[in-house]
Amino acid sequence: xxxxxxxxxxxxxxxxxxxxxxxxxxxxxxxxxxxxxxxxxxxxxxxxxxxxxxxxxxxxxxxxxxxxxxxxxxxxxxxxxxxxxxxxxxxxxxxxxxxxxxxxxxxxxxxxxxxxxxxxxxxxxxxxxxxxxxxxxxxxxxxxxxxxxxxxxxxxxxxxxxxxxxxxxxxxxxxxxxxxxxxxxxxxxxxxxxxxxxxxxxxxxxxxxxxxxxxxxxxxxxxxxxxxxxxxxxxxxxxxxxxxxxxxxxxxxxxxxxxxxxxxxxxxxxxxxxxxxxxxxxxxxxxxxxxxxxxxxxxxxxxxxxxxxxxxxxxxxxxxxxxxxxxxxxxxxxxxxxxxxxx
Numbered sequence: 001x002x003x004x005x006x007x008x009x010x011x012x013x014x015x016x017x018x019x020x021x022x023x024x025x026x027x028x029x030x031x032x033x034x035x036x037x038x039x040x041x042x043x044x045x046x047x048x049x050x051x052x053x054x055x056x057x058x059x060x061x062x063x064x065x066x067x068x069x070x071x072x073x074x075x076x077x078x079x080x081x082x083x084x085x086x087x088x089x090x091x092x093x094x095x096x097x098x099x100x101x102x103x104x105x106x107x108x109x110x111x112x113x114x115x116x117x118x119x120x121x122x123x124x125x126x127x128x129x130x131x132x133x134x135x136x137x138x139x140x141x142x143x144x145x146x147x148x149x150x151x152x153x154x155x156x157x158x159x160x161x162x163x164x165x166x167x168x169x170x171x172x173x174x175x176x177x178x179x180x181x182x183x184x185x186x187x188x189x190x191x192x193x194x195x196x197x198x199x200x201x202x203x204x205x206x207x208x209x210x211x212x213x214x215x216x217x218x219x220x221x222x223x224x225x226x227x228x229x230x231x232x233x234x235x236x237x238x239x240x241x242x243x244x245x246x247x248x249x250x251x252x253x254x255x256x257x258x259x260x261x262x263x264x265x266x267x268x269x270x271x272x273x274x275x276x277x278x279x280x281x282x283x284x285x286x287x288x289x290x291x292x293x294x295x296x297x298x299x300x301x302x303x304x305x306x307x308x309x310x311x312x313x314x315x316x317x318x319x320x321x322x323x324x325x326x327x328x329x330x331x332x333x334x335x336x337x338x339x340x341x342x343x
Contacts, residue, residue, distance in 0.1 A: 008042035009327040010224075012192040014139075014209050016048035016070040019200030022313060023229070024077040024134070026320025031078075031133035041327065043134030044188040045074045046215070048208045050146045050174075053160035055092070055102045059110045066119045066143060068109035070205075071136055075105070075123075078132035085130055120182055135188070139209040142179040146208060148172050159204045166237040172203050172254065174211045181214045189215070192224040193330035196323060197260075199229040199314050202239050202247055207254050216255035223337055225330035227262040229319060232270070232305070232312050236282040245292035252296070260298050264322055265290065268304040270312055278312065285312075301326075 013023050030041040049066045051057065056067035076086040089105030105126075112122035123136055148156045150167040157175065189195060198206050210216050219226060228251060230244045239247065248263055265288045270278075278284065290300045301322060307315035 008040045009194070009324070009331055010042045010044070010188070010192050011194045011196065011323060011327050012044045012046060012188050012224075013196045013323075014046045014206070014215075015196075015198050015200040016051075016205035016208075017200045018073070019198055019205065019229070019231075019314060020045065020047065020070070021073045021077040022307075022316045023196065023199065023319050023323065024074055026316030026318070027323060028078050028133045029317075030320065030324055041324065043078065044185075044192075045078070045134065045136045046139050046185050046188070046209055047071050047074055047136060048205055049138045049140060050144055050159045050204065050208045052145065052158050053163075055106045057160065058102070059106055060143075063110055063114070064143070065110050065113045066138060066141070068106045069103070071123055071138060072103065072105035072109060074136050075127060075130050075132055078127075078130075078134050078136070080131040080133060089130065135184075137182050137185040137188070139185070139215065140179040140181055140212045142176070144179045144208075145175045146172055146204065147175050148203065163201070163204055163235075163238060168240065169203050169238060172207050172211065174208065179212050181212045181218075186214060186218045189218040189222050189224075192222050193334060194225045194227065194323060194327035195219055195222060196326075197226075197228040197251065199231055199319070201235060202231065202242075202250055204238070207251065210251065210255040210258070216258050219255075220258055223330075223334055225261050225326045225333065226259065227264055227301075227323070227326050228260050229264045229305075229314065230266075231286055232266055232314065233278060233285055234283045239286075240282065243287040243289045243292070245289045245296075247286070248293055248296065248298065260296075262299050262301050262326065263290075263293050264301040264303075264305070264319070266305040266314075267302045268306045270306065271308060274308060274312055 027043050047070050051067035056069035060067050079086045091104045093099040113119045116122050146159050148162045148169050149171045230247050234240050270285050305314050307313045
């Protein structure tokens with residue numbers, strides 16, 4: 001009997017922002033597969049909580065709660081009802097003193113946090129309301145901020161200011177330095193068949209999760225496959241001139257004992273009109289230098305990942321399909337290890 005046909009494949013997706021939401025929205029369709037002979041996927045998202053801009057930033061400053069925006073987006077991405085409830089959670093008030101710019105989902109999470117007295121508990125309760133296809137954990141329950149050291153040695157504090165910086169980022173740190181993860185997140189990492197990083201902003205969505213004490217070690221010890229979805233485009237200032245290998249090196253520089261099994265790269269050229277539009281914002285496609293990545297002992301998955309509309313984005317269905325294949329490999333790896341222990 002094949003274990004993959006009897007037990008869900010366990011995927012832990014780490015990141016934040018629109019990139020993580022794209023992956024989760026694709027994975028959701030495998031959580032309850034139409035083909036009953038296929039193993040479903042058990043999804044866990046570990047989400048950064050360093051946002052200090054927009055509605056999330058205002059709520060964070062005014063009510064001393066963790067920023068709900070990235071977690072709200074992940075909830076909507078995993079929601080079973082992608083119509084009414086998800087639209088409600090994403091609804092942004094167009095006017096109203098104190099309300100303008102806030103999303104209903106952010107206000108809901110903030111109010112529930114105050115009622116329950118704990119942000120992770122509020123996230124869990126909200127997930128039950130939305131009937132999401134998985135679990136979502138903040139990377140830490142601590143109220144943390146980001147500090148970036150730039151190429152000239154100067155320091156910038158706050159995710160919004162870091163994103164606006166036009167200098168290359170040398171290093172990212174958390175304030176306070178020692179933030180602790182949720183035990184449930186560490187358990188999910190230990191049990192994972194696949195652990196993904198990204199896609200998403202390198203220094204403000206992916207790396208911050210790796211700065212939480214215990215998370216890099218839990219990833220390293222997990223027997224599951226570890227894979228990084230490399231970004232498609234530069235982020236002006238933050239990753240200008242970055243090749244694919246520079247993204248990988250930055251991750252390993254912030255989590256030096258971590259080993260990645262795969263880097264997932266896009267193979268399809270971006271159409272000229274979009275390249276011109278992005279070039280006006282000083283953004284170009286990330287160059288694939290696969291040989292440099294292979295020299296780090298990391299294998300390459302190269303395929304067409306694009307969903308081109310008005311913006312360059314990862315296609316949710318494609319990246320979820322890639323993740324599914326890697327999760328099956330991770331399950332096989334676990335089966336082999338279990339067999340060796342039993343022998």
